[in-house]
Amino acid sequence: MDILNALVAFLNFVFVPAFGYGCQLALGALGVTLIFAVLRFSSFAHGDTMAFGTVMAIGFTYVLQANGITFGPLPTALLALPFAILCTALMLLGTDRLVYRFYRKKRVDPIIVTIASVGVMFVMNGINRLIPWGGVEEINFADGSRFLMEAAAFKEMTGLKEGLAIKTTTAVTVVTAALCVAALFWFLQKTRTGKSMRAFSDNEDLALLSGINPERVVQVTWIIVAALATIAGVLYGLDKSYRPFVYFQLLLPIFSAAVVGGLGSPLGAIAGGFVIAFSEVMVTYAWKKVAGYLFPADWLGDGLLQLLSTDYKVAVSFAILLLVLLVKPTGLFKGK
Amino acid sequence: MAAPFLIGEAMTGGYGPVDILHGCTIAVEKGQIAVIVGPNGAGKSTAMKAVFGMLNLRGGRVLLDGEDITKLTPQARVRKGMGFVPQTSNIFTSMTVEENLEMGAFIREDDIKSTMAQVYDLFPILKQKRHQSAGELSGGQRQQVAVGRALMTQPKVLMLDEPTAGVSPIVMDELFDRIIEVARSGISILMVEQNARQALDIADKGYVLVQGTNRFTDTGQALLADPEVRRSFLGG
Numbered sequence: 421m422d423i424l425n426a427l428v429a430f431l432n433f434v435f436v437p438a439f440g441y442g443c444q445l446a447l448g449a450l451g452v453t454l455i456f457a458v459l460r461f462s463s464f465a466h467g468d469t470m471a472f473g474t475v476m477a478i479g480f481t482y483v484l485q486a487n488g489i490t491f492g493p494l495p496t497a498l499l500a501l502p503f504a505i506l507c508t509a510l511m512l513l514g515t516d517r518l519v520y521r522f523y524r525k526k527r528v529d530p531i532i533v534t535i536a537s538v539g540v541m542f543v544m545n546g547i548n549r550l551i552p553w554g555g556v557e558e559i560n561f562a563d564g565s566r567f568l569m570e571a572a573a574f575k576e577m578t579g580l581k582e583g584l585a586i587k588t589t590t591a592v593t594v595v596t597a598a599l600c601v602a603a604l605f606w607f608l609q610k611t612r613t614g615k616s617m618r619a620f621s622d623n624e625d626l627a628l629l630s631g632i633n634p635e636r637v638v639q640v641t642w643i644i645v646a647a648l649a650t651i652a653g654v655l656y657g658l659d660k661s662y663r664p665f666v667y668f669q670l671l672l673p674i675f676s677a678a679v680v681g682g683l684g685s686p687l688g689a690i691a692g693g694f695v696i697a698f699s700e701v702m703v704t705y706a707w708k709k710v711a712g713y714l715f716p717a718d719w720l721g722d723g724l725l726q727l728l729s730t731d732y733k734v735a736v737s738f739a740i741l742l743l744v745l746l747v748k749p750t751g752l753f754k755g756k
Numbered sequence: 757m758a759a760p761f762l763i764g765e766a767m768t769g770g771y772g773p774v775d776i777l778h779g780c781t782i783a784v785e786k787g788q789i790a791v792i793v794g795p796n797g798a799g800k801s802t803a804m805k806a807v808f809g810m811l812n813l814r815g816g817r818v819l820l821d822g823e824d825i826t827k828l829t830p831q832a833r834v835r836k837g838m839g840f841v842p843q844t845s846n847i848f849t850s851m852t853v854e855e856n857l858e859m860g861a862f863i864r865e866d867d868i869k870s871t872m873a874q875v876y877d878l879f880p881i882l883k884q885k886r887h888q889s890a891g892e893l894s895g896g897q898r899q900q901v902a903v904g905r906a907l908m909t910q911p912k913v914l915m916l917d918e919p920t921a922g923v924s925p926i927v928m929d930e931l932f933d934r935i936i937e938v939a940r941s942g943i944s945i946l947m948v949e950q951n952a953r954q955a956l957d958i959a960d961k962g963y964v965l966v967q968g969t970n971r972f973t974d975t976g977q978a979l980l981a982d983p984e985v986r987r988s989f990l991g992g
Contacts, residue, residue, distance in 0.1 A: 618848075619862075626847070628831055629834060631831055
């Protein structure tokens, strides 16, 4: 029994990666949940919005790098974020003008807007692949220092057999996500515009009677969604890599996260992000190493102690989504 | 006699192709209480909504302080000084009492603290519960939040659609007392009520509607004394 090494192995291979991934999913799910709360439809185009934001950030990163501007040990993409958010916001506001506003004015059923968003998703999907510096191939755009803490240095420091590595991008993800969430909640709880968004989400007719301008609420929502989607996409891309198809597939875990937490509830989206991330990582992780420290070798047999191959990680979010919809459709935090 | 402060004159119209109101007239003087009563389906709420611009009129007009506002949207009427408390979903349930009041004052750019203090003076229980979510309050307290929210714009005329629906008789009496207090501060009140007897008792003017037309119009007391109104609408 070697609890300490088991714990470090767990932290290194499960906790740290899942926590970072959870933050990225949470930011993505916050976007989905905000759209649902204010605009009252589930946006299937969200994964592609994230891809668009990321590919914009990659473009600006190249421009910055070409001009010799970097962010020291941190990724240059962080400096490119404001520009990328601006582009994404313009793109989303344009989409709203072209597509969603038409349906909003007609006050159609939410499902119709949702289906329209599937169309938007396909169009965005194509646009993302056509962007010259983007394309369909995998792009690694993380620069700066690779590790905040290296496995070897950790081993030396503690004298343990297992190392704990923390990637710079993971640390950046956690800090950025925390700042974003804090800023978002401050905005929703304390500012007049944020409160008007909540009021509009709560009771549209009464918000109108109170003189709240619905078009302005919608615009502010799209801008916030643009910021959240771009940040989520860039953080994911820094941590892993950018590929439009992968981002499109992120839609499933993000939706699951939003639904698990309760669609429309920002707190729920965050909780849901972590539930999905930890489930995915824990179900697809080969526990042999951790178990090896905890149990005698002859108990373990030859297997890897892996419940599912990583190829099936999508199935995990799908299974959770189904389970939640069957057992508790309103999610953990009472959505709509 | 001067023209009334708010008047919906000879209003004809409905939600769809069928007219519900047929030349119905509703008016209220400054600082007075006007009550619309009548049997179910008489078009009481519809008349109120017509005055507030929530349905298209095919005939007649609405005047506020002499200005023709027939073509204005409800939102524009709020800016002109009309407050409206709908019968149902009239509060933001997920928001605190104080946030409900803040949202009521959304169109105001000036300091809203004194108005909020006035609302809290009028409804002391709301001050106690100001940080509580409005959805957790009792029926009567919710109605107070709803009225308070509408008062936050400092309206000149307040329109209430069955403010006492679903509350106990004791709470109803208290709400009526508060409404009288609001009227005394110079705000005109136009309300639709199911509890006809109590409502007419506090009304300066009463309108009895039947099938979308004015059947009786008089002071509240006179209507209460009228044997025909008593027999047909007040249960003897």
